[in-house]
Amino acid sequence: MTSNHTPSLPQQIIGLFTQALHQLAPELQGPITLERPRQADHGEFACPLALQLSKSLRRAPRDIAQDLIQAMPASPLIQRVEVAGPGFINVFLTTSAKQAVVHEVLQAGLHWGEVALGRNRRVQVEFVSSNPTGPLHVGHGRGAAFGDSLANLLHKAGYLVQREYYVNDAGRQMDILTLSTWLRYLSGFGSQIAFPANGYQGDYVSQMAEQLRSRFGSTLLHPDTAILSGVSHAPTHSDASDTDPDAAPVEAYMDSLIERAKILLGESYRSIHDHVLTQQLADCRDDLEEFGVTFDRWFSEQSLYDRGQVAQVVQQLDQAGHLYLQDGARWFRSSAFGDEKDRVVQRENGLYTYFASDIAYHVDKLARGFDLIIDVWGADHHGYIPRVRAALQALGLKAERLEVPLVQFVSLYRHGAKVQMSTRKGQFVTLRALRAEVGRDAARFFYVLRKSDQHLDFDLDLATSQSNENPVFYVQYAYARIRSVLHKWGGDPASLLTCAVSPLQNNAEFSLMQWLRAYPEIIESAAQDRAPHALAFYLKDLAADLHSYYNAVPFLVDDIPVRMARLALLQAVACVLQDGLRILGVSAPETM
């Protein structure tokens, strides 16, 4: 890790300010920060220290700045410092200090940008965690792209990262999928049972029904009369409107069908259940792998029940006096821990709620010794965070270790109109379909191109057009151009490590060196803020500078020292582009 050896250049500059501050006002030892000015004529670094001290010292910022400059020790890194604007201290580096970054990058290679933020602390990132009841759609794709990029980013920033997928294999949704598949299977044999309005209607259900038929033949068959015995009538349109598949009669019809299925099928019900679960998980895993996303662990919700962890955690809450009975259900007094109301953990019928198993899940995570637990959730779950925190607090656990970045919804637009999506009816654009249309690279880059908590309008026409409007091509093209030049040159890349960089003197070159210098800072702040989009924007900016340089200056010139220096700079830029794209899950093509 680079920062463990010699102090980085920004750290050295901060050291100079620290000494100056110590001399000027020994009693004030706050953290000193550096900023990167937007404008080149404001120097390489700007320090707002004088502005911040103004209040406590009760003096004009510019006067303080002047004194700080006087107190700063001389340094071979610094050409000059000056007071600017309301009281900024602008730092101008010497030419050699600016150029030194090229060799720093080349020596570090793909390790450039590694920072010690994580200090080898263990972090778990749990993301996607979609119900295995159907194909992943474009909303899950955003969670996958964000979570994976964030995990890469945290790793780069010095954390030990584990990726986990929480499989909701224990709930009613799985029963609904099981029943939906069975009903499709039965209709293949001529059954006339009305398909529930809230059943899963996608083509993949019919495909799984076909699999049941080839695997189990007709052994899962039961006559309609036996199935419908005692089942409430299927709701007609007068009972429930089309727009509300969750209406009570619809739910009751579904529940009674599931109950009959379990009774009639016995052991076979489990076989169907396991078959559809296995199929959906395999499909999900393949889909994500093709998206460049892999998980270290797939954690089964059912396993929490099998090991008795759900019952145990409810018992612990009860013993600690945080539960009470009301209306036949068992409630957790979460309002005592900041939640807006109390929550049920065990229903009147004796079944635990999803909330109960989720408490057990988070207790299990904490017990596994992570210093930081990051749950990437859809923004629609935001109201759920306080109750999980409340439960962990009630159990005396370190709830502050749980962090929940929210990923906002994705709206699809086709021909300027919003596309309606419904998982049950199969009317959604799948992640797989999106990848097929725009490709993995464009999809992954597009997804992280805005803040995760910002609503994302995914323009299918734009994304599927394969046009140069898609910014991923812009960044990849910069990398491919560099590779092309280096290939044409044909020399030994190792020779670039030792060549002199003093010929790098023009503004385009200094600008690129500034960007290279900024990379570790971008990694650190993006990891700290859980903001992969900051890296995406950085790469766009770096690529823009590279393209500009490419058009302004010839590289393969006759002057050997100049040629070598410029190629060294290109190689350094390529390193950062390649590494940044890797973190975002985007390929860095040699040619385009």
Next chain:
RNA sequence: GUGCCCGUAGCUCAAUCGGAUAGAGCACCAGCCUUCUAAGCUGGGGGUUACAGGUUCGAUUCCUGUCGGGCACGCCA
């Protein structure tokens, strides 16, 4: 109705945890390939940061209110 998030160029979005003259891309206008990839570059127009107050050296950022949008408010998961 209550809570959370959001409102920045015609469109899609940034803005270094309160910093200097608010920046990119697309679209529009004018230029640049007999030399390393034109999926590129150079220049130009485009803003009361939804609105009104407040906090201070300084506000797109923090606080209050209004307007507008999204989401959530189950013994579903």
